[in-house]
Amino acid sequence: MSDVIGRVAVSPPAPPRRVTGGIEGSALGDRVYSGLIWLSAICVPLLLALIAIEIAVAGWPALHKFGFEFLTSSAWDPVNGHFGAAPAIYGTLVSSAVALLIATPLAIGISVFLSEFAPPWLRQPVAFFVDLLAAIPSVVYGLWGIFVLLPVLRTGLMPFLRDTLHLGVLPLFKGAAYGPSMLAAGLILAIMVLPYIASVSREVLLAVPRAQREAALALGATKWETIWGAVLPFARSGIMGGVILGLGRALGETMAVTMVIGNRPEISASLFAPGYTMASLIANEFSEASGDLHLSALMAVGFVLFVITVIVNAVARWLVWSVSRKDAGS
């Protein structure tokens, strides 16, 4: 009996040893594991910093030579070695503004339709349909732009706006209708940013509490008055976030814009005139850059684009987050 007890007392050490071994091993494993995922996580800030540094270093010669004038001068003259990014910055802002002016009402329209009017079974398919727009690559938009949109603009829309509607009296719609233009860039950008704005505003509108709608309806408001007075104000800052997110996309779109904007470094008041955006300038002139200063000027444009998009994205995220915090709090 004592023998048995003794044996019983003696034999257990094997499993405990394995367990302790497991715990020690797991302590090591845990350290390796948390080290690895920490390393992966730290990659994100490092990558962002590395991008900023590398592009700043590449653009430094041009930024240093032209100083603040780089942002304000409109002389982009590779032959004589003068570089001012003003036409590209102007073109970026104008084409993005046109895009947002067109895309925002459409995006809000379809989001309101989906959240207020559409039967639930229709929501998912239609939302998926619009989201598919985001899956089409930029270069395919550009291809479509060159062969479908530009001819339509040249022969149809531009003469219609200028002559039939007599908008040609405004400087905005003056000049010859060649096709490649700021307007073309704005239109194609509008299609491209539409899914981004639409998906954010759809989420935000669907998150508006039912009580908000029911209270308005109970006061005798019509459907539209409910939407306009109770639903949209509630979702305003979230939709704003979506629009700014779309702006971030529009500012940096490259291929489609390069293919339809006409690529000329000039500032023109007319939307019918060709122009440049920062991204299309870099993409278009990179392969034929004449000399180091030209390359450096292109990189400096890239740095300006980097800074602008980081700011725009940060603001957009902050807006969207502040809305979701508000929802969580209420």
Place this chain on the structure above:
Amino acid sequence: MTAPTLAPQPSARQQAFTRRTARTLRRRRAVNVVMVIVVCALAVLATLPLIVIMYYLLKFGASSVQWHFFTNMPKPVGEDGGGMANAIIGTILLIGVASLLGLPVGIGAGLYLAEHRGKALANSVRFLSDVLNGLPSIVMGIFAWQFLVRPLGHFSAWAGGVALGAMMIPMVARTTEEMVRLVPVSLREAALALGYAKWRTSLTIVLRTASAGIVTGALVAIARIAGETAPLLFTAFGNQFWSTSLNQPIAALPLQIFNYAVSPYDEWHAQAWAGALVLIALIFIISLLARFATRGRFAGGSGD
């Protein structure tokens, strides 16, 4: 808005008030009808671009997509039977290199974000990955050019893959985080209570439970980088010849579409449409796979 029958005859002022109210109500109802129509019209208008673009892609692309498009090399203008075999292989290789970099780092970062919620580092990494996600792809391209192409002195598939992989990191990190967060805490606690080490719990229980969602996230990220052109202009550069060497410039479908689209030749335009159709088909297939991967596992999970 009829006058109450039991009440005495309303005074003139009351009648005027009733009429005014009726008028306002008519106007409000009219505005309502008009605006409902406007909203529906905007909704229809918003779905039009996709239909129009797909229509032209099929119209112009379908006639040029033949078997030799997948097997032949690009041919000079005037020769029949050109294809994009090298570009298709190039795109697949670039996606491979990008996934090799983007998936492990992205999933690791996502695990960190999910397991260290509320920590200052996690919050800032989450915020910065959203910022990184919003960076224009061309910025990633010139970064990779300055970082990898310029010091080495030549364009390469590696540089292209790194640029695309860097774009994948924030996308994969955020979807991984979302998916890991959906895993019930009780599951993790059960594993820990059974004596599993933390790392084994995370890898074999949590990650495996969330795997369908993570696969979806990875596929969505791949679908997005597959069509990227701008970063490749500065890195992979394109190649008219057959090349599978990662140290050399390599062809890619989007680059080839771009070069053909801006060329002056009709035959090349047709090839560009064919390439666009093939690229879109590839992307849609990947997106559909992504939707199927989560079907039934996380019903109602983010299929985006």
